[in-house]
Amino acid sequence: MTRAFLRNKTYLVPLLLLLVAIGLNYYLQPNFFQPRVLNGNLRVMLPLMVLAAGQAIVIIAGGIDLSVGAMVSLVNVTLVTLITRESGPPEMLLGAGVALLLGAAAGALNGVCVAFLRLQPIVTTYATSFLFSGVALIILPRPGGSLPRALTTFYRSAPLGIPATAFGIVVLLLLWVLLRRTRFMQNLYAIGGSAAAARASGVRVALNSFFSYVAMGVFAALAAMMLTLSTGSGNSRLGDAMTLPSIVAVVLGGTRLAGGRGGVVGAVIGVAILTIIRNLITFANVPTWYQTLFDAVIILLALAGPGIVRLIRERKA
Amino acid sequence: MKAFISRIPPAAVALVLSVLLFFAGGLVQPDFLNAAQAINIVRLAAFLGIIAAGQTLVIIAGGEGIDLSVGAVVTLGAILTFMVSGGNNEGLWLAVLVVIAAGAAIGLVNGLGIVYIRIPPLVMTLGMAGVVQGTILAVTRGDIPGGVPRALANFVTGRFLGVPGAIYIWAVFGLAMWFVLQRTRYGRELFAVGVNRRTAALSGVNVPGVVILTYTLSGVLAALGGLLLLGFTQRVFLTLGESYLFPSIAAVVVGGTVLAGGRGSYFGTMAGALVLTMTESLLRAMRMGEAYQLIVFGGILVVLLSVYGRQRQSN
Numbered sequence: 068m069t070r071a072f073l074r075n076k077t078y079l080v081p082l083l084l085l086l087v088a089i090g091l092n093y094y095l096q097p098n099f100f101q102p103r104v105l106n107g108n109l110r111v112m113l114p115l116m117v118l119a120a121g122q123a124i125v126i127i128a129g130g131i132d133l134s135v136g137a138m139v140s141l142v143n144v145t146l147v148t149l150i151t152r153e154s155g156p157p158e159m160l161l162g163a164g165v166a167l168l169l170g171a172a173a174g175a176l177n178g179v180c181v182a183f184l185r186l187q188p189i190v191t192t193y194a195t196s197f198l199f200s201g202v203a204l205i206i207l208p209r210p211g212g213s214l215p216r217a218l219t220t221f222y223r224s225a226p227l228g229i230p231a232t233a234f235g236i237v238v239l240l241l242l243w244v245l246l247r248r249t250r251f252m253q254n255l256y257a258i259g260g261s262a263a264a265a266r267a268s269g270v271r272v273a274l275n276s277f278f279s280y281v282a283m284g285v286f287a288a289l290a291a292m293m294l295t296l297s298t299g300s301g302n303s304r305l306g307d308a309m310t311l312p313s314i315v316a317v318v319l320g321g322t323r324l325a326g327g328r329g330g331v332v333g334a335v336i337g338v339a340i341l342t343i344i345r346n347l348i349t350f351a352n353v354p355t356w357y358q359t360l361f362d363a364v365i366i367l368l369a370l371a372g373p374g375i376v377r378l379i380r381e382r383k384a
Numbered sequence: 385m386k387a388f389i390s391r392i393p394p395a396a397v398a399l400v401l402s403v404l405l406f407f408a409g410g411l412v413q414p415d416f417l418n419a420a421q422a423i424n425i426v427r428l429a430a431f432l433g434i435i436a437a438g439q440t441l442v443i444i445a446g447g448e449g450i451d452l453s454v455g456a457v458v459t460l461g462a463i464l465t466f467m468v469s470g471g472n473n474e475g476l477w478l479a480v481l482v483v484i485a486a487g488a489a490i491g492l493v494n495g496l497g498i499v500y501i502r503i504p505p506l507v508m509t510l511g512m513a514g515v516v517q518g519t520i521l522a523v524t525r526g527d528i529p530g531g532v533p534r535a536l537a538n539f540v541t542g543r544f545l546g547v548p549g550a551i552y553i554w555a556v557f558g559l560a561m562w563f564v565l566q567r568t569r570y571g572r573e574l575f576a577v578g579v580n581r582r583t584a585a586l587s588g589v590n591v592p593g594v595v596i597l598t599y600t601l602s603g604v605l606a607a608l609g610g611l612l613l614l615g616f617t618q619r620v621f622l623t624l625g626e627s628y629l630f631p632s633i634a635a636v637v638v639g640g641t642v643l644a645g646g647r648g649s650y651f652g653t654m655a656g657a658l659v660l661t662m663t664e665s666l667l668r669a670m671r672m673g674e675a676y677q678l679i680v681f682g683g684i685l686v687v688l689l690s691v692y693g694r695q696r697q698s699n
Contacts, residue, residue, distance in 0.1 A: 131506075133630075186689050187643045189450070193630050194689060197682025204675035315507060324504040325448065356525045360518025367511035374501035 080373045081320045081336045088343040095350040106225060109232035112342045114139075114294035118309055119316040119334035120239060121286025124246075125188075126317050128255040128279040129262065129326030130181060134192040135287050135313055137199035138173050139306025142166045142291035144203045147212030147301030154215055166288045173199055174284020178277035196310075203303040212301040222296035235293065236335065243331035255279055259326025316341055319369055340369065394640020397691060398655035402662040409666040416669045423547060425665050426658065430554035431616060433657035435609035435625075436632040437561055438491075438602030440653045442505070443636050444565075445598045446578035446645020447498075452509040454606040454632055456516035457490055458625025461610020463520060463528055466620045471531020479533075483607045490516060491603020495596030509599075513629075520622060532618045540615030553612060554654070561650035574598060578646030635660055638688045659688065 093099045118135055125132050149162040173195075180191045224231050246252050254275040257265040266272050291306065298305065314324075316337030322329025344365050348358050406425075410417030435458055442451045461483045468482050469475035490512060497508045540550050565571040576584040577594045585591045610625060617624065639656030641648025663684050667677045 180686060180690075184690055186686070187637060189643065190634055190637045190689055191686065193634065194682050194685035197678045197685065199682075201675045201678030201680075201682065204678065208675070311510060315510065318504065318507045324506060357518070357522045360515065360522045363511060363514025363518045367508075367515060370503055370507055370511055371497060371501050374497075374503055378501060 078321055078330075078333055078336065080376075081333055081340065084319070084369055084372065085336050085340050085343070088340055088347065092343050092346050092350070095347060102225060102228065102230065106223070106230040106232065108342060108346070109230050109236065110222065110297055112338050113232045113235050114290045114297065115309055115312060115316065115342075116236060116335045116338045117239060117286055117293060118290035119313045119320075119338050120243065120331040121283040121290070122313040123317045123320070123322050123329060123331050123334040124252075124255065124286070125279050125283045126314075126322055126324060127252075127259045127326055127329055128276050129259040130188045130276060130279060131314065131324070132177060132192045132280065132283050133189060133310055134173070134177060134196035134199055135283065135290075136306040136308065136310035137196035137203065138170060138284060138287035139291040139294060139309055140303055141173065141199045141203040141206075142170055142288045143295050143305045144207035144212075144301045144303050145169055146292065146295045147214065148206055150214055150218075152213045152215055159215070159218065163292065166292055167285060170284040170286075170288025170291070171281050172284070174281040174287070175277070177284070178280030181280060182273045182277035200303065200307075207301050207303050210300065210302040214295065214299050218296055219299045222293070232293075240332065240335065247330065251275065251278065256327060259323075259328070261327070312338075312341055315366065315370075319366075321373075341366070344369075393649075393652070394638075394691075395649060395652040395655045398639055398652065398659045398688075401688070402655065402658045405659070405662045405666055409662075409669060413669050416666070421665075423551070425662055427548045427550045427616075428665065429654075429658045429661035430550040431609065431613050432628060432631055432635055432661060433554055433654045434557050434612060435606055435628045436635045436653050436657055437557060437609075437650060438605035439632045440561070440636050440639075440641055440648060440650050441574065441598050441605075442602045443633075443641050443643060444574055444578045444645060444648045445595055447581060447595070448505055449578075449595075449598075449645060450505050450509065450633065450643075451494070451599065451602045451606075452506060452629065453490060453494060453512040453516060454602065454609075455625040455627075455629030456513040456520075457487055457603055457606035458610035458613060458628055459620075459622065460486060460490075460516055460520060460625075461607035462614040462617075462620050462624050463524070463530075463610075464607075465536070465611045465614050466528060466530035466532065467524075469530065469533045469536075471533055473533045473535040476533045476535055480611065483611050484604050487603040487605070487607025488600050489603070490607075491600035492596065494603065495599035498599065499592045499595050517622070526622070528620055530620075532614055536611070536615040537618055540612055550612065550616060558650060558654055565650060570594070570597065575646060580646070631657075631660055634685060638685075660685075 096104070098104050118139065122132060122135060146162050146166055149165060150158050154162075177192055177195055180186045180195065181188045222231060254265065254270045257268070257270055258272050258276055262272050290309075294305065295301070317329070317334045318324060318337070319340055320329065320333025320335070320337035322333050344362060348361050353361050406422065407417065435454060439451055439454060442449045464483050464486055465479045468479040494509055494512050497503045498505050538549075540548070540553070542549050544552065565574070573584065573589045573594050576587070576589055577591055581591050613624065614620060635656035636648070636653050637643060637656070638659055639649070639652025639654070641652055663681060667680055672680065
């Protein structure tokens with residue numbers, strides 16, 4: 068397993084980047100590894116990691132989803148409408164069930180448009196994001212709502228001294244290990260590599276890519292659940308700002324935007340890198356007005372890194 | 385029937401749709417239907433259309449081509465004009481030069497990153513948008529001194545024969561884009577590169593050169609769009625151009641330019657900009673709640689895309 072992982076060079080560059088980032092963060096913020104600080108970081112990362120995991124699956128299959136942020140918002144407002152401060156376990160279960168179904172339905176809508184009607188994914192999912200935002204705004208016109216205290220405390224808790232969110236990441240990675248071996252995922256890799264070749268070898272291209280969007284919807288719903296546990300309230304625009312970072316994280320993690328290669332592990336690493344870059348900028352005391360610029364330049368350099376290395380190697384050869 | 389529909393040029397479909405939408409607007413909201421309103425909508429569409437010009441070139445060039453930096457570059461163009469001219473007519477020419485240079489530099493870096501470092505266009509231009517926004521914040525610190533030259537405002541909003549200047553400017557843009565795409569060597573090579581890079585290279589086209597030039601042009605056109613937009617809004621803010629980013633892509637696709645590259649026209653983009661602006665104006669005129677406006681706009685966009693945004697069977 069470990070050796071296979073190391074031989075798989077896809078994750079090598081992102082992993083090195085992450086180690087450098089963690090090292091710098093530890094240097095600037097010596098209490099980085101203290102449970103309280105670590106837990107705080109993981110709480111911020113987990114929802115975006117789950118979302119980027121879904122995005123990775125869609126991108127592997129050669130698609131892309133710009134509606135993920137709006138889906139997160141939609142599920143978030145639905146959750147805080149169904150669950151109130153006084154809710155007990157039945158309402159919580161109902162809320163979770165409805166959230167997952169809603170995510171799957173939203174993803175299915177994207178899937179129908181892209182896979183069956185053959186619309187172009189970038190613009191189509193941009194269009195459906197308006198639909199999801201509109202419905203979210205109808206469900207919750209003004210930010211508000213609150214969850215039972217037990218739920219938000221659970222998200223912050225650290226059973227056995229390990230943050231609950233760390234368990235969340237482990238579960239996400241385990242889920243990927245299982246999913247990766249399925250026929251479905253193998254089909255998605257084949258479709259992303261070459262749709263024509265996949266079709267020729269008997270893969271049902273439209274059906275499988277339809278389900279990649281449904282899976283995305285389910286992951287968006289899961290991400291929304293984590294985010295709602297983290298914020299404890301609802302806002303019809305809550306997830307909007309997560310769309311583009313979810314894509315950047317996938318690419319940082321070594322997944323090709325053209326499809327056919329990459330994985331969820333990379334996306335998880337990508338999110339960790341993005342979050343730690345933010346930390347670094349805060350703890351390096353970068354003046355407020357320069358923070359956006361530093362953030363963007365570092366991300367661009369991280370994206371360019373593998374390409375620059377390749378360019379130098381080609382020059383030498 | 386289907387074969388017949390697919391033979392009508394997308395630009396014509398989009399154009400007919402906008403006229404139909406306009407009259408449909410008159411049915412629900414009688415005061416919507418008058419010449420002043422029509423002119424106003426075309427004027428609004430002009431800015432989206434001009435900003436989408438570079439996007440059209442980038443998308444025709446193919447190779448997953450897309451420019452997500454146009455929003456930030458539009459803002460930069462407006463802010464540079466505001467600051468460099470300081471509100472003086474004499475400073476306007478210098479501002480135009482600075483705006484073109486800045487747009488070209490940003491587009492050039494995009495092109496170099498995409499061609500030589502092989503960063504996918506989507507993330508390269510997205511990262512560049514962040515860098516441009518960050519630079520604006522770092523330099524201005526939220527406080528932007530300057531002014532709008534009166535000449536620019538008059539040029540864009542002043543009327544000649546009852547039609548605002550912005551529409552004339554857009555028409556000139558349209559003709560220039562048609563000329564570039566249909567009558568120049570660059571235009572021919574651009575389509576060749578969009579259809580298939582390998583065959584283009586084999587037939588002697590300098591593919592990297594064409595792609596880099598295309599992103600450079602996109603930067604210049606977006607920055608100029610920002611300059612013109614300033615003449616209309618007459619004030620600057622840090623998110624000025626952001627709302628034009630995805631509509632610029634949608635306008636290109638609704639106008640029949642294929643995201644896979646190699647096929648498309650700027651007249652299509654113009655008609656696409658018109659349809660999108662018409663739809664938005666109509667929804668606003670009907671005084672729907674914001675939520676329903678979003679839903680209907682999204683729905684109409686999906687329908688428009690399904691008319692012409694379809695991919696070929698095996699992509």
